[in-house]
Amino acid sequence: MPESKSPLSRLGLTSPAALALHLPIRYEDETLLISIDQASRGLSQDAVQTQGKVIGCEVKFRPRRQLVVLIADQDAELTLRFLNFYPSQQKQMAVGNFLRVRGEVRQGFFGPEMVHPTVKQLLPDTPLPQQLTPIYSTIAGVGQITVRKGIEKGLKEVSVKQFLKEIIPLSKIENPKYTFLKELPSLEESIFTLHYPDPIIDKQSLIERTHPAWRRVQFEELLAQQLSLQRAHIERQKRKSPQMSNQSGELVNRLLNILPFTLTKAQQKVWREIANDLEKSYPMNRLLQGDVGSGKTAVAALAAAYAIDHGYQVALMAPTEILAEQHFRKFTPWFSELGIEICWLTGSLKAKEKRIAQEKIMNGQAQLAIGTHALIQENVEFKNLGLAIIDEQHRFGVRQRLQFHSQQGDEAIYAHQLMMSATPIPRTLAMTYYADLEISVIDELPPGRKPILTKTLKDSRRPDVIQGIRAELLQGRQAYWVCPLIEESEVLQLQTVVDTHLVLKQELTEFQVGMIHGKMSSEDKSAIMNEFKQGNIQLLVSTTVIEVGVDVPNATLMVIEHAERFGYSQIHQLRGRVGRGEAESVCILLYGEQLSLAAKERLKVLRENTDGFVIAEHDLSLRGPGELLGAKQSGESMLRFVDLQRDAWLVSLVKDFAHDILNKSPQLAELHLQRWLGSRVDYLKA
Numbered sequence: 001m002p003e004s005k006s007p008l009s010r011l012g013l014t015s016p017a018a019l020a021l022h023l024p025i026r027y028e029d030e031t032l033l034i035s036i037d038q039a040s041r042g043l044s045q046d047a048v049q050t051q052g053k054v055i056g057c058e059v060k061f062r063p064r065r066q067l068v069v070l071i072a073d074q075d076a077e078l079t080l081r082f083l084n085f086y087p088s089q090q091k092q093m094a095v096g097n098f099l100r101v102r103g104e105v106r107q108g109f110f111g112p113e114m115v116h117p118t119v120k121q122l123l124p125d126t127p128l129p130q131q132l133t134p135i136y137s138t139i140a141g142v143g144q145i146t147v148r149k150g151i152e153k154g155l156k157e158v159s160v161k162q163f164l165k166e167i168i169p170l171s172k173i174e175n176p177k178y179t180f181l182k183e184l185p186s187l188e189e190s191i192f193t194l195h196y197p198d199p200i201i202d203k204q205s206l207i208e209r210t211h212p213a214w215r216r217v218q219f220e221e222l223l224a225q226q227l228s229l230q231r232a233h234i235e236r237q238k239r240k241s242p243q244m245s246n247q248s249g250e251l252v253n254r255l256l257n258i259l260p261f262t263l264t265k266a267q268q269k270v271w272r273e274i275a276n277d278l279e280k281s282y283p284m285n286r287l288l289q290g291d292v293g294s295g296k297t298a299v300a301a302l303a304a305a306y307a308i309d310h311g312y313q314v315a316l317m318a319p320t321e322i323l324a325e326q327h328f329r330k331f332t333p334w335f336s337e338l339g340i341e342i343c344w345l346t347g348s349l350k351a352k353e354k355r356i357a358q359e360k361i362m363n364g365q366a367q368l369a370i371g372t373h374a375l376i377q378e379n380v381e382f383k384n385l386g387l388a389i390i391d392e393q394h395r396f397g398v399r400q401r402l403q404f405h406s407q408q409g410d411e412a413i414y415a416h417q418l419m420m421s422a423t424p425i426p427r428t429l430a431m432t433y434y435a436d437l438e439i440s441v442i443d444e445l446p447p448g449r450k451p452i453l454t455k456t457l458k459d460s461r462r463p464d465v466i467q468g469i470r471a472e473l474l475q476g477r478q479a480y481w482v483c484p485l486i487e488e489s490e491v492l493q494l495q496t497v498v499d500t501h502l503v504l505k506q507e508l509t510e511f512q513v514g515m516i517h518g519k520m521s522s523e524d525k526s527a528i529m530n531e532f533k534q535g536n537i538q539l540l541v542s543t544t545v546i547e548v549g550v551d552v553p554n555a556t557l558m559v560i561e562h563a564e565r566f567g568y569s570q571i572h573q574l575r576g577r578v579g580r581g582e583a584e585s586v587c588i589l590l591y592g593e594q595l596s597l598a599a600k601e602r603l604k605v606l607r608e609n610t611d612g613f614v615i616a617e618h619d620l621s622l623r624g625p626g627e628l629l630g631a632k633q634s635g636e637s638m639l640r641f642v643d644l645q646r647d648a649w650l651v652s653l654v655k656d657f658a659h660d661i662l663n664k665s666p667q668l669a670e671l672h673l674q675r676w677l678g679s680r681v682d683y684l685k686a
């Protein structure tokens with residue numbers, strides 16, 4: 001028979017750490033009581049608490065089955081309405097009983113009412129609680145009171161006291177920079193405060209999580225995270241990588257001559273940063289960030305030439321075939337002129353071609369391999385991989401990033417890694433989660449670029465928009481038409497593209513209108529992209545498959561339909577497909593009739609801003625770090641108590657503190673990590 005689990009273990013609160021840190025998700029203020037009359041007159045958005053005697057309790061069937069309870073005090077009445085209810089509730093709220101209720105009051109058909117209030121049955125003279133009521137996250141079948149009692153009992157255990165002992169003596173801090181930390185309450189005191197707030201506590205700061213007790217917990221959590229990342233950094237410095245220091249620079253110089261432009265200052269700066277890393281004996285772990293069109297590819301090419309010059313192979317990997325192919329097309333003329341052998345490897349190659357590519361990679365004949373995930377599959381082994389360049393790395397999983405090392409004798413040699421991303425990581429996020437990642441930013445666009453003009457238009461303006469496209473195409477320009485995102489149904493999405501394509505073809509008979517979507521074979525997709533690139537297709541109707549990397553400088557107009565369904569970064573990425581040449585480009589965001597406030601705000605931000613970093617900050621505040629980091633990197637390593645927007649200053653303080661502790665008292669750092677992360681330490685290392 002299965003052992004019946006206690007409520008706390010059902011919640012996973014089996015260790016002292018889990019129990020003590022199962023902190024309230026919020027607090028309810030039940031210390032205040034107002035009369036029914038006051039409650040009804042306020043009709044506020046906020047929950048209020050009132051009480052009264054039940055004078056009516058019946059199940060009504062119109063408009064649907066519901067329990068309607070009427071309570072009254074000496075001068076007013078209030079309706080309570082329950083659409084779902086148990087027989088036990090009917091009993092609890094029987095006529096004559098006395099109830100204390102908490103909820104929002106709204107104006108109902110028959111006067112003021114509360115829908116689904118929290119209800120307590122008690123005696124009229126039951127005193128009000130003196131302190132805020134903690135509310136815990138829980139699961140079905142385990143009530144708040146059970147959790148509260150369980151935690152109360154658990155906190156008395158010796159093992160919990162042990163867990164909460166001070167490890168790092170904050171009170172002894174001398175450096176004035178850390179005075180804030182020095183004045184924080186002890187961990188034990190903080191935990192107790194958070195579970196049992198003092199009646200006279202500053203309620204606001206408790207609720208907003210800025211109270212010193214919260215700060216202490218946030219500090220602890222951040223410290224563990226920063227220590228773990230900084231330690232990973234130290235570990236990386238102990239690893240061996242191909243060393244590239246006997247630089248002649250010949251190949252790089254030749255490539256610089258081949259490039260049809262001179263590097264921007266920003267490109268030169270990041271290239272120096274990368275070259276500097278490549279000379280080191282430990283693996284580079286660098287992210288090259290730059291807005292769409294900032295010229296990351298050329299920088300990546302220089303890095304590739306540098307590694308090849310030192311006799312190493314280079315892999316360039318992209319998350320989709322379209323993207324990989326874009327790189328292949330760009331790199332091929334450059335590198336074949338340098339006399340370098342490039343090989344192409346993706347999953348869609350025929351078995352024989354694949355085998356040939358794999359062989360060339362294994363015997364070292366291929367100096368530069370470009371492709372997709374296929375490059376890191378088991379049967380591919382590079383002879384001497386020196387540098388892995390990974391485009392749009394956040395679209396690959398963490399695990400895949402780790403696979404670029406090889407065994408030489410009993411020594412592991414780690415390839416240098418250069419990640420590229422056009423999705424800017426907000427500074428706060430980078431500082432917190434990417435402490436073991438060096439970041440280079442190209443913060444300047446190549447000269448002569450005209451900023452993209454973004455307009456927002458109601459969907460009903462479609463005929464004008466089509467006229468606009470015609471005018472643009474007549475000037476020999478090209479355009480994209482991006483179809484709405486339909487998350488619920490791929491079939492519907494496909495249908496939309498097909499329909500739109502048909503309509504636009506009929507409207508613009510004098511032009512070639514092409515179509516591209518994710519359900520097409522990669523050969524078909526490439527063929528269409530190629531036609532578009534050649535200018536044989538003038539208007540390309542697509543889904544978001546063109547989101548990243550596609551580069552057609554003659555395309556100067558983009559229409560995004562139902563733009564309100566897209567997120568910040570999607571639109572920003574899409575929009576980056578235009579404005580790649582010398583001509584003025586326009587992006588039109590068409591929106592549907594019913595715009596939510598959030599969507600309106602989003603479109604406005606996008607219309608007014610073209611800087612990817614500004615947009616990324618908006619995105620962060622909207623979605624939180626989890627989504628921006630990608631599911632793989634969030635999960636366990638997410639911070640539970642820290643809010644990056646609110647606590648950014650704390651992050652930077654703790655970062656420095658972590659650095660000092662690691663240097664001065666590595667044993668304390670270790671103890672702290674064990675307390676906080678236990679088995680999660682390894683996870684964070686990745």
Ligand code: ADP
Pocket residue numbers: 261262263264267290291292293294295296297298422446447549551553580
């Ligand atoms: P990203 O990958 O950062 O989006 P790309 O490397 O694809 O950008 O560059 C975008 C376009 O700008 C390409 O057509 C490229 O040839 C061009 N380009 C890159 N660097 C420069 C430069 N320094 N001067 C002029 N044009 C450049």
Ligand code: MG
Pocket residue numbers: 296297549
């Ligand atoms: Mg690119």
